[in-house]
Amino acid sequence: MIKESINYICYPLIEKRGNSKTTLFALESNNKGIKNRFDKMKNVLLSVFFAILIVACVAKEAKDKKKEKAACCETSEKSTCCEEKKTTESCCSDPSDTTALAISVDDLLASPEKYIDKKVELTGLVMHTCKQTGKKMFIAGSNDSIYIRIEASEEISTFEPSLEGNKIAATGIVTLAKKEPHMHAEGEPCTAEQKNDYTLTCQNFKTL
Secondary structure, rough: OOHHHHHHHHHHOOOHHHHHHHHHHHHHHHHHHHHHHHHHHHHHHHHHHHHHHHHHHHHHHHHHHHHHHHHHOOOOOOOHHHHHHHHHHHHHHHOOOOEEEEEEEEHHOOOOOHHHHHHEEEEEEEEEEOOOOOOOOEEEEOOOOOOOEEEEOOOOOOOOOHEEEEEEEEEEEEOOOOOOOOOOOOOOOOOOHEEEEEEEEEEEEEOO
């Protein structure tokens, strides 16, 4: 009887104490989970911060280089940039610049290496237009025995025969000519093809 009374009083206390331990363990586990998630979030935020910092530094460096080139072009005195690159032109050249250089046929023939694969506005006298396709014409400078072939791009339908004898300014990219012998409608070979060493792929043109 006495034993049963002791069990009746003690068991609830032991059970209550056990439940407290379980609750405390659950709270500790939950706190550890929260701390782990916080640590992961902190690492992600730090990674994002450093990534943004690196991008900002790269952008600033590119901007500073662009300013240096601009300063090099604007001043008449040789800057460190120009001295290192030897010439102002090479120092200040920017591959992304799409501005066309205004030159004549004589300029191109005198220094072709300056203009190959560059966008130019080329001025010359129209000596011949291809009447068979309408997609080519040939212009000359002071020496009318040397031509520059002007090829029509997709933006231009045809070069009209009426352009012959007119001075034009054609804008496009200069490349080495690929001579393509062909016959005129009358059966005569096109002699203009044999007089050119350079081609301009024409994006637009105007008569002067």
